[in-house]
Amino acid sequence: MLIFEKSESGRNATSQHVRLAHTKIEIPEKFLRTDKPLLPEVSELQVVRHYTRLSRKNYSIDTQFYPLGSCTMKYNPRGVHRLAFLEGFLQRHPLSLDINSQGYMACAYELQEILKTVTGMKGVSLTPMAGAQGEFAGVAMIRAYHESRGDTARNEFLVPDAAHGTNPASAVQCGYKVKEIPTGPDGNVDVAALQAAVGPHTAGIMLTNPSTLGVFEQKIQEIAAIMHKAGGLLYYDGANLNAILGKVQPGAMGFDVMHINLHKTFATPHGGGGPGGGPVAVNERLLPFLPMPIVTKTNDTYAWLTEKECPQTIGRLSAFMGNAGIILRAYMYARLLGKEGLLRVAEFATLNANYLLARLRAAGFTAAYPTRRASHEFIITLKDEAKELHIGALDVAKRLLDYNFHAPTMYFPLLVPECLLIEPTETESKQVLDAFADTMIKILEEAKTNPDLLHTAPHTLSVRRLDEVKAARELDLVFKKA
């Protein structure tokens, strides 16, 4: 039942209403609203109960194993969330004077330094509000770099076919044409195809490493050399940084610019879709182009760098300074873990992924790249099951929900048929991984003995499988009062 269907005209949560002596205003009539917006008229208890009940229809990290590949659904420390709600942080207006902002700015500055260290880069701007905005910023910086050198013929960006959808979309938003580079049978970029694709029109390439195929791009140094020789720059999509955190620095791989998804690697909560954080890190040659604002420190005092000090900046990406609360949380997470803890992230994320892969392969599942070591995630393909048992990735995913597991990412990357991209993360125990593996084995058994159970899954949730075609054909995007 929708909250609107619980609404009764004249009912109110009046302790939330401002007390006014009168309602006179000094605004001429022509500016005023005459109709009542469709907001619910309900009591405070009704609101609390309605949304508490709705929350219970969600799967989440706090309640389920959530191996959604590429999304790094690790534990989000509660203490960090609580401390971000300290009065002093909540009350701070983004346009406060610097003298009233030193506490926040100290955290932001130190996070910039930590990110520089883990990435091996020379400068960081925290303002991008998610990975995709970081990509936009990075590609825009590459464009600004070429233009600053009068190198204006470069109008093409290279993107591997395995890349996340945001990569080509971000390159296009920066005014580039996108050229897809194929992947070889071993999961590495097809270097010959890359060699053939680069030229005087190439502005750069966007790469994820480990790639979205769950394997480390072994020829990265060769790729970097090819790109740099052709005058193009390399963008690192940091979505998979969890796999190499503290082990390998993207700067050392030859990347010129990258983003970090704070909501993945730095454990900030995903919030049912967001917010995230997508700080960008750059090497020497892109420093002048970083988006504003940035925190600087002189003699223990923090200040904002803006367009005034950095005239070549690509500009601003948000009204203020990005998702400040997420920046605070990421900072706190990094402090809790420290250098030793940060190092262990990639180690145990990789251990968990390889263990789960080993167990699933032993049970008869097909790895998409059987000759390769898994990174922090891996892909299994159900193309044989689809052919022989008429069971697809979708069916297995939906059946997993019945067993109280969130499903892995399905049908991405697009080049692996019937795929499940599985990322357990380092914060899950062996016991949870075993339970998941056992369930997958059970589902495979069901696929053979009772496939309908899978085709019609889920059976145990608040709704059965939903009709997406109807949703798109007969658009119903807002409630209308009868």
Next chain:
Amino acid sequence: MPFIPHTQQDTEEMLSTIGVANIENLFDEIPDTLRHANIEAIPSGITEMELTRLMKERAKRDGGMTCFIGAGAYEHHIPAAVWEIASRGEFLTAYTPYQAEASQGTLQLLYEYQTMMASLMGLDVSNASLYDGASALAEAVLMAVRANKFSKSQRVLMPRTVHPFYREVVATIVGQQNIELIEVPFDLASGCTSMEALKKISGDITALIIPQPNFFGVLEDVDALTDWAHAQKALVIAVVNPLAMSLLKAPGHWGSNGADIACGEGQPLGVPLASGGPYYGFLCCKQDIVRQLPGRIVGRTVDQEGKEGFVLTLQAREQHIRRAKATSNICTNQGLLVTASTIYMSLLGPEGLRLSAIACHQNTCLFREKLKKVEGVKKIFSGAFFHEIVLQFSQPVDNVLEELAKFNIQGGYAISQFYSELENCLLVCVTETKTEFDMDEYVAKLQIVLRHLNSTEKKAALNCEEGN
């Protein structure tokens, strides 16, 4: 090991199942030359207790101020239930509802949000959020360029009364694609976008942006602006304060045909100031251009048994399906903030929201009256206002603000840096959270500060003369 549950025995069993001797071997596909990261510069880990101590100290340094700054971020009362519920793990630690059946909580909430926001804007549909108000305006511009079938010019009119940072963000984002942003001046007396100047702009126009209230807190003549734009076959993009829309005419009702797109900053609806984010951008439009709307959209449908349920819909617009041809590159959005806002709007209801808006306006009127007795300060701009006004001082405002801060008062936002014609100007905001006592304090301290600054200025001038 913080947050890593493995016992020594677990680790050994797992390694043996994989068939490697140690964890380091799992990285054997990475070229040796790359495996030399050095993160020694990062401090060692600390406990939650130690972190609490550190963060409390830092938060204290920034807190305890009475805030009269607005300029795009506004302090409002937030009911306790809003963040109690939004912080439930089931909302906080879920992600994008790709698995609809296991995400009905978030999906239904988003459908309810879309209903509330579209209705508040007087428009047909809403998306499920963008990053913030400024980037939402940039997306609205890109959307208008795609949606306006009559216009080929990609020329978009941007009034100077739009928030200066919003203008910068739009320039950064749409500037990458050949879209021309044309500034429209404002009338120095009223503080409104100049209709006269607008009428002088000729040729094909793709869209006109209309802020309400504008950056100065002044109300624009939205009906006349909307009708003028539509007469030029331009689309109208409203960028508005959503709380104000409980009191002011909604964009969908502007002029004869209504604005085509409305966007803005959702922060006033239940999101704390919190250093500027996370907030969320909202974006609503008329039904006929819904396929150009960027971002997630939730639709109502049925399950196999005919029971009502909710899913992400029109996904063919999005980057994960359409890739290079998507309407936008956005993926992760600001879902949790929309969760808070939906709970906020439900708790306040139509009447509560309107009363908050009226209280903000009344407080600002009262504050203006009180300021009349302060010498050396005058309110400029004659136009009607909502909850912000521009004050002009007889001296630079930076010093004034720094002196006021010593009394724990954040006196407003200095805006002359963006408008050379507005010398020594301060934008001040009074919301429903301020009492008459707060305002009297401000006025009293302001008088002290001005007196002090005038006397030191005189002294400095005197010293200067003596030195000569």
